[in-house]
Amino acid sequence: MKKIKLFFVMALTAFMATAQTTFDLDWFVGVPSGDVSITVGPGDTVRWTWTDEVPHSVTSESGSQEDFDSGILTGSGSQFSYTFTQIGTNDYKCDVHSNMEGTITVEDIASVEDKFRKNISFYPNPVQNKVTVTSLYKLDNYKIYNTLGSLVAQGPANGNIIEIDMSQLESGLYFINAISEDLQSTFKVIKR
Numbered sequence: 001m002k003k004i005k006l007f008f009v010m011a012l013t014a015f016m017a018t019a020q021t022t023f024d025l026d027w028f029v030g031v032p033s034g035d036v037s038i039t040v041g042p043g044d045t046v047r048w049t050w051t052d053e054v055p056h057s058v059t060s061e062s063g064s065q066e067d068f069d070s071g072i073l074t075g076s077g078s079q080f081s082y083t084f085t086q087i088g089t090n091d092y093k094c095d096v097h098s099n100m101e102g103t104i105t106v107e108d109i110a111s112v113e114d115k116f117r118k119n120i121s122f123y124p125n126p127v128q129n130k131v132t133v134t135s136l137y138k139l140d141n142y143k144i145y146n147t148l149g150s151l152v153a154q155g156p157a158n159g160n161i162i163e164i165d166m167s168q169l170e171s172g173l174y175f176i177n178a179i180s181e182d183l184q185s186t187f188k189v190i191k192r
Contacts (some may be wrong), residue, residue: 020041020043020044020045020083021040021041021044021045021112021115022044022045022046022047022081023038023040023044023045023046023047023119023136024047024049024136025038025046025047025048025049025102026048026049026051027048027049027050027051027056027058027094027100028050028051028052028056028100029052029054029056029097029099029100030099031100031102033101033102033103034121034134035102035134036048036100036101036102037102037103037104037105038102038104038105038118038119038136039104039105039106039107039109039115039118039119040084040104040105040106040107040109040115041106041107041108041109041114041115042084042085042086042087042106042108043083043084043085044083044084044106044115045081045082045083045084046081046082046084046104047079047080047081048070048079048080048081049077049078049079050073050074050075050076050077050078050079051076052076053074053075053076054074054096054097055072055073055074055096056070056072056073056074056078056094056096056097056100057069057070057071057072057073057094057095057096058070058080058082058092058094059092059093059094059095060090060091060092061090061091061092061093061101063091064088064089064090064091064092065086065087065088065089065090065106066082066084066085066086066088066090068082068090068092072095072096084104084106085106086106087106087107087108088105088106089103089104089105089106090103090104090105090106091103092104112183113183116135116137116180116183116184116185117185119135119136119137120133120134120135120136120137120178120185120187121133121134121135122134122176122187122189125188125189125190126189126190126191126192127166127189127190127191127192128167128191128192129165129166129167130163130164130165130166130167131163131164131166131176131189132161132162132163132164133157133161133162133163133164133176133178134160134161135160135161135178135180136160137160137180137183138158138159138160138180139157139158139159139160139162139178139179139180140156140157140158140179140180140181141154141155141156141157141179142154142155142157142162142164142176142177142178142179143176143177143179144164144166144169144174144175144176144177145174145175145177146172146173146174146175147172147173147174147175152169152174153166153168153169157178157179162178164176166189166191169191170191171191171192172190172191173188173189173190173191174188174189174190174191175187175188175189176189
Protein backbone atom coordinates (compact mmCIF):
# COMPACT_ATOMS: atom_id res chain seq x y z
CA MET A 1 0.00 0.00 0.00
CA LYS A 2 2.86 2.40 0.78
CA LYS A 3 4.37 1.90 -2.68
CA ILE A 4 1.07 2.82 -4.36
CA LYS A 5 0.71 5.98 -2.25
CA LEU A 6 4.32 6.97 -2.92
CA PHE A 7 3.87 6.41 -6.67
CA PHE A 8 0.67 8.53 -6.67
CA VAL A 9 2.39 11.36 -4.77
CA MET A 10 5.39 11.27 -7.13
CA ALA A 11 3.14 11.27 -10.24
CA LEU A 12 1.05 14.15 -8.89
CA THR A 13 4.18 16.13 -8.03
CA ALA A 14 5.63 15.58 -11.52
CA PHE A 15 2.34 16.66 -13.11
CA MET A 16 2.14 19.81 -10.98
CA ALA A 17 5.79 20.74 -11.68
CA THR A 18 5.22 20.64 -15.43
CA ALA A 19 1.72 22.09 -15.57
CA GLN A 20 1.00 23.72 -18.91
CA THR A 21 0.24 27.41 -19.01
CA THR A 22 -1.55 29.70 -21.45
CA PHE A 23 0.23 33.01 -21.96
CA ASP A 24 -1.80 35.97 -23.27
CA LEU A 25 -0.17 38.58 -25.51
CA ASP A 26 -1.80 41.76 -26.83
CA TRP A 27 -1.17 42.15 -30.59
CA PHE A 28 -1.50 45.66 -32.08
CA VAL A 29 0.27 48.18 -34.30
CA GLY A 30 3.29 49.54 -32.42
CA VAL A 31 3.52 46.73 -29.85
CA PRO A 32 7.10 46.70 -28.48
CA SER A 33 8.88 43.45 -29.41
CA GLY A 34 9.91 43.03 -25.76
CA ASP A 35 6.23 42.77 -24.81
CA VAL A 36 5.64 39.87 -27.24
CA SER A 37 8.92 37.97 -26.80
CA ILE A 38 8.57 35.38 -24.06
CA THR A 39 9.96 32.09 -22.80
CA VAL A 40 7.63 29.11 -22.41
CA GLY A 41 7.93 25.37 -21.82
CA PRO A 42 6.95 22.50 -24.12
CA GLY A 43 3.17 22.09 -24.02
CA ASP A 44 2.52 25.74 -23.17
CA THR A 45 0.08 27.75 -25.30
CA VAL A 46 0.50 31.35 -26.43
CA ARG A 47 -2.70 33.24 -27.22
CA TRP A 48 -2.44 36.49 -29.17
CA THR A 49 -5.39 38.90 -28.92
CA TRP A 50 -5.87 41.71 -31.42
CA THR A 51 -6.43 44.96 -29.48
CA ASP A 52 -7.00 47.29 -32.42
CA GLU A 53 -9.34 47.23 -35.40
CA VAL A 54 -6.80 46.68 -38.20
CA PRO A 55 -5.82 43.38 -39.87
CA HIS A 56 -2.88 41.35 -38.49
CA SER A 57 -1.39 37.92 -38.67
CA VAL A 58 0.89 35.88 -36.41
CA THR A 59 3.27 34.08 -38.76
CA SER A 60 6.43 32.14 -37.92
CA GLU A 61 9.57 33.32 -39.68
CA SER A 62 11.74 31.08 -41.85
CA GLY A 63 14.14 29.19 -39.59
CA SER A 64 11.78 29.02 -36.61
CA GLN A 65 11.66 25.72 -34.73
CA GLU A 66 7.91 25.37 -35.40
CA ASP A 67 5.65 26.58 -38.20
CA PHE A 68 2.47 28.47 -37.33
CA ASP A 69 0.26 30.99 -39.12
CA SER A 70 -2.97 32.60 -38.01
CA GLY A 71 -3.86 33.90 -41.45
CA ILE A 72 -4.96 37.52 -41.60
CA LEU A 73 -7.57 38.34 -38.96
CA THR A 74 -9.28 41.69 -38.41
CA GLY A 75 -10.97 43.27 -35.44
CA SER A 76 -10.39 43.96 -31.79
CA GLY A 77 -10.85 40.75 -29.83
CA SER A 78 -9.74 38.41 -32.63
CA GLN A 79 -7.51 35.66 -31.24
CA PHE A 80 -4.98 33.09 -32.38
CA SER A 81 -3.55 30.36 -30.14
CA TYR A 82 -0.67 27.99 -30.71
CA THR A 83 0.69 25.27 -28.41
CA PHE A 84 4.47 24.91 -28.62
CA THR A 85 5.88 21.39 -28.37
CA GLN A 86 9.53 21.61 -29.46
CA ILE A 87 12.46 23.20 -27.64
CA GLY A 88 13.96 26.02 -29.71
CA THR A 89 13.49 29.59 -30.90
CA ASN A 90 10.48 30.80 -32.86
CA ASP A 91 10.76 34.24 -34.44
CA TYR A 92 7.42 35.53 -35.74
CA LYS A 93 5.89 38.61 -37.33
CA CYS A 94 2.75 40.19 -38.68
CA ASP A 95 2.52 39.78 -42.47
CA VAL A 96 0.63 43.09 -42.71
CA HIS A 97 2.81 45.31 -40.47
CA SER A 98 6.57 44.68 -40.73
CA ASN A 99 7.30 46.46 -37.43
CA MET A 100 5.27 43.90 -35.44
CA GLU A 101 7.56 41.02 -34.46
CA GLY A 102 8.58 38.90 -31.52
CA THR A 103 10.20 35.66 -30.40
CA ILE A 104 8.79 32.70 -28.52
CA THR A 105 11.62 30.74 -26.91
CA VAL A 106 10.73 27.22 -25.81
CA GLU A 107 12.94 25.83 -23.04
CA ASP A 108 12.68 22.79 -20.82
CA ILE A 109 11.30 24.84 -17.93
CA ALA A 110 10.68 22.78 -14.83
CA SER A 111 8.05 24.80 -12.99
CA VAL A 112 5.57 27.67 -12.97
CA GLU A 113 8.04 29.55 -10.75
CA ASP A 114 10.69 29.32 -13.48
CA LYS A 115 8.19 30.60 -16.07
CA PHE A 116 7.35 33.55 -13.82
CA ARG A 117 11.02 34.46 -13.32
CA LYS A 118 11.86 34.17 -17.03
CA ASN A 119 8.92 36.36 -18.11
CA ILE A 120 9.37 39.37 -15.87
CA SER A 121 11.27 42.41 -17.09
CA PHE A 122 12.07 45.88 -15.86
CA TYR A 123 13.41 49.14 -17.28
CA PRO A 124 15.28 51.45 -17.17
CA ASN A 125 18.31 50.25 -15.27
CA PRO A 126 19.94 52.38 -13.94
CA VAL A 127 16.88 54.36 -12.86
CA GLN A 128 16.53 57.96 -11.74
CA ASN A 129 12.88 58.22 -10.73
CA LYS A 130 10.57 55.41 -11.85
CA VAL A 131 11.21 51.80 -12.82
CA THR A 132 8.62 49.94 -14.87
CA VAL A 133 8.08 46.23 -14.16
CA THR A 134 6.21 44.05 -16.67
CA SER A 135 5.07 40.47 -16.24
CA LEU A 136 2.87 37.97 -18.04
CA TYR A 137 1.43 37.18 -14.61
CA LYS A 138 -0.72 39.63 -12.63
CA LEU A 139 1.48 41.25 -9.99
CA ASP A 140 0.06 41.71 -6.49
CA ASN A 141 2.74 43.76 -4.74
CA TYR A 142 6.42 44.62 -4.58
CA LYS A 143 9.09 45.19 -1.95
CA ILE A 144 12.39 47.07 -2.26
CA TYR A 145 15.41 46.09 -0.16
CA ASN A 146 18.78 47.81 0.21
CA THR A 147 22.11 45.94 0.12
CA LEU A 148 21.88 45.31 3.88
CA GLY A 149 18.62 43.43 3.37
CA SER A 150 16.47 46.11 4.99
CA LEU A 151 13.02 46.77 3.56
CA VAL A 152 13.06 50.40 2.34
CA ALA A 153 9.81 50.58 0.33
CA GLN A 154 6.82 48.47 -0.64
CA GLY A 155 3.51 48.88 -2.34
CA PRO A 156 0.54 47.21 -3.97
CA ALA A 157 0.36 46.22 -7.62
CA ASN A 158 -2.70 45.35 -9.61
CA GLY A 159 -1.87 44.25 -13.12
CA ASN A 160 0.83 43.09 -15.45
CA ILE A 161 2.62 46.44 -15.58
CA ILE A 162 3.57 48.53 -12.56
CA GLU A 163 5.57 51.73 -12.17
CA ILE A 164 7.60 51.99 -8.99
CA ASP A 165 8.60 55.45 -7.78
CA MET A 166 12.20 55.31 -6.55
CA SER A 167 12.77 59.09 -6.55
CA GLN A 168 12.86 59.29 -2.72
CA LEU A 169 15.57 56.63 -2.38
CA GLU A 170 19.27 57.45 -2.13
CA SER A 171 21.62 56.52 -4.95
CA GLY A 172 22.82 52.94 -4.75
CA LEU A 173 21.99 49.29 -5.44
CA TYR A 174 18.54 47.92 -4.56
CA PHE A 175 16.74 44.61 -4.88
CA ILE A 176 13.12 44.67 -6.04
CA ASN A 177 11.01 41.66 -5.14
CA ALA A 178 7.94 41.38 -7.43
CA ILE A 179 5.17 39.10 -6.13
CA SER A 180 2.29 37.34 -7.88
CA GLU A 181 0.32 35.17 -5.44
CA ASP A 182 2.86 32.52 -4.33
CA LEU A 183 5.38 33.42 -7.07
CA GLN A 184 8.31 35.78 -6.50
CA SER A 185 11.15 37.21 -8.56
CA THR A 186 13.94 39.45 -7.28
CA PHE A 187 16.14 41.61 -9.47
CA LYS A 188 18.85 44.26 -8.99
CA VAL A 189 18.29 47.91 -9.84
CA ILE A 190 20.79 50.75 -9.64
CA LYS A 191 19.34 54.06 -8.44
CA ARG A 192 21.19 57.16 -9.65
